Amino acid sequence: MAFSLWKGLFQTTKGRLLQQRSLSLYSHAHGFEEEEIKKKLQLYAGGSIDLSKADNGIGVLTLNNPRVMNAFTGTMMIELQERVLELENWKDGKGLIIHGAENSFCSGSDLNAVRALSSAQDGMNMCMFMQNTLTRLMRLPLITVALIQGKALGGGSELTTACDFRLMTPGSEIRFVHKQMGLVPGWGGASRLVQIVGSGPALKLLSGALRVNPEIALHLGLAEEILCTSGSLEAAHTWLNQYTNGPAEVIQAAKKVIAAGRELPLEAALRTEKEIFGTVWGGPANLKALTQRTKHK
Numbered sequence: 297m298a299f300s301l302w303k304g305l306f307q308t309t310k311g312r313l314l315q316q317r318s319l320s321l322y323s324h325a326h327g328f329e330e331e332e333i334k335k336k337l338q339l340y341a342g343g344s345i346d347l348s349k350a351d352n353g354i355g356v357l358t359l360n361n362p363r364v365m366n367a368f369t370g371t372m373m374i375e376l377q378e379r380v381l382e383l384e385n386w387k388d389g390k391g392l393i394i395h396g397a398e399n400s401f402c403s404g405s406d407l408n409a410v411r412a413l414s415s416a417q418d419g420m421n422m423c424m425f426m427q428n429t430l431t432r433l434m435r436l437p438l439i440t441v442a443l444i445q446g447k448a449l450g451g452g453s454e455l456t457t458a459c460d461f462r463l464m465t466p467g468s469e470i471r472f473v474h475k476q477m478g479l480v481p482g483w484g485g486a487s488r489l490v491q492i493v494g495s496g497p498a499l500k501l502l503s504g505a506l507r508v509n510p511e512i513a514l515h516l517g518l519a520e521e522i523l524c525t526s527g528s529l530e531a532a533h534t535w536l537n538q539y540t541n542g543p544a545e546v547i548q549a550a551k552k553v554i555a556a557g558r559e560l561p562l563e564a565a566l567r568t569e570k571e572i573f574g575t576v577w578g579g580p581a582n583l584k585a586l587t588q589r590t591k592h593k
C-alpha cells in the first residue's frame with residue numbers, strides 16, 4: 297500500500313518534471329495577454345490548419361489558404377495552437393509532416409493582419425503567441441518534418457525551423473524576407489536558425505534576405521533531402537518512416553532525449569535523459585526485445 301502510494305507520487309512528480317518543458321515560454325508574468333491577442337486574431341479570418349492523424353502514428357498538418365500562398369491569417373494562428381495542443385496529447389503519435397496546400401508552403405503572416413496589428417503591444421503579443429506555439433511544436437514528442445514546396449517566406453521560413461527536419465522539392469525556396477519588411481524574425485526563427493546552421497550562415501541569410509534553394513539548403517544543413525515534385529507527400533512519408541518504425545513510446549522517448557539535449561544545459565539534459573530512460577526501461581518494447589534475445593547483425 298505504502299509502496300504503491302509512493303510509486304504514484306513518484307510517477308506524478310516525474311510526469312510533472314517531464315511536462316515542465318512542454319509549457320509555453322510566455323505567460324501573464326511576461327506581460328503576455330493571450331486572450332486579448334486571440335480576440336484580435338479572430339478578426340482576421342480565413343484559411344485553416346487541417347490535421348489528419350493516421351493509425352500508423354504519422355500526422356499531416358496542412359496550411360490551407362492557397363489563395364494567398366498559405367499566408368497565416370489570425371484564425372490560422374489560433375488553429376495552429378489548437379492543433380499543436382492536440383498533438384501533444386496524441387498517445388500513439390510518432391511523426392508529423394507539415395506542408396502547404398496546392399504546392400506552396402507559406403508566404404508568412406497575412407499582410408492584412410500585420411497591417412492591422414501594427415501597434416507595439418499587438419506586435420509583442422502576436423510575437424509571444426507564435427513563439428509559444430512554435431516552441432511547443434518544436435518540443436512535440438514526435439519527429440517533425442517540414443515538406444517545402446514552393447515558397448517558405450517570412451513567418452513561413454520561421455515555421456520550417458520549428459521542425460526537426462526540412463525536405464524540399466526542386467524550385468522551392470526558404471527565404472527570411474524580414475529585412476525587406478523592415479523586420480527581424482519574431483516567431484523564434486532566428487534563434488532556431490542559429491542552432492541549425494550556425495551564427496555566421498544565419499546572419500548572412502537574415503541580413504541578405506537570401507534565397508535558399510534546395511541545393512544551398514542541403515549544403516548549409518538546413519535541408520535533409522531534395523524530393524521529386526510529383527508525389528512529394530508520399531515521398532516525405534517514406535523518408536519519415538525510416539525513423540518512425542517502432543513502438544510509439546520508444547520513438548517519443550527518442551525525440552524527447554534529443555529535444556532535451558538540443559535545448560538544455562548539459563547537466564539538466566543528462567538528468568532529463570535519465571528520467572526519460574526510466575519511462576522505457578522495463579517497458580513492453582524493452583521486455584519484448586529481451587525475451588526475443590534480439591541481435592543487431
Ligand SMILES: CCCC(=O)SCCNC(=O)CCNC(=O)[C@H](O)C(C)(C)COP(=O)(O)OP(=O)(O)OC[C@H]1O[C@@H](n2cnc3c(N)ncnc32)[C@H](O)[C@@H]1OP(=O)(O)O
Pocket residue numbers: 363364365367368403404405406407408410447449450451452473474477479480481482483
Ligand atoms: C514575423 C512574421 C513576418 C512575416 O511573415 S511578414 C510577411 C512576409 N511575406 C511577404 O511579404 C509575402 C509577400 N508576397 C509575395 O512576395 C508574393 O505574393 C509571393 C508570396 C512571392 C507570391 O508571388 P506570386 O506567385 O507572383 O503571386 P501573387 O503575388 O500574385 O500572390 C497571390 C496572392 O496572394 C497574396 N499574398 C501573398 N502573400 C501574402 C501574404 N503574406 N499576406 C497576404 N496576402 C498575400 C497576394 O497579394 C496575391 O493576392 P491578390 O491576387 O493580389 O489578391
